[in-house]
Amino acid sequence: MSNHGPVMPIWNCAGCGLPWPCRTRQQELRAAYVDAPVSLSLYLSSYLVMAMQDLPGTPAGLLHRRFMEWTREGQPREESWVRVARRSL
Numbered sequence: 001m002s003n004h005g006p007v008m009p010i011w012n013c014a015g016c017g018l019p020w021p022c023r024t025r026q027q028e029l030r031a032a033y034v035d036a037p038v039s040l041s042l043y044l045s046s047y048l049v050m051a052m053q054d055l056p057g058t059p060a061g062l063l064h065r066r067f068m069e070w071t072r073e074g075q076p077r078e079e080s081w082v083r084v085a086r087r088s089l
C-alpha cells in the first residue's frame, strides 16, 4: 500500500505534502495500470468527483488537469478531437 494517499478534504499527499496525486503517486498508478489505461481513468475520475465536492473554490478545469491530464503523458497517439481542435486554430 502506498504512503502517498490523499489527505481529504484538502487533497494533499499524506506522504510528501504535495497536491495529490503527487509525482510519486502518479508513477505508482501508471505502473499499476500500465495495461489498463481506461481503468486508471475511471479510478481517477471517481477521485476527481470527490475532490470537486471537497474543493468547491477550485476551478473544475484545473482539477481535471491535475487528476486526469498526466495519465496521457507518454501516449503518442493523439485523441481525434485534439487533432480537429489543432486544425481549426
Ligand SMILES: [Zn+2]
Pocket: 004, 013, 014, 015, 016, 017, 018, 022, 023, 024, 025
Ligand atoms: Zn506524495
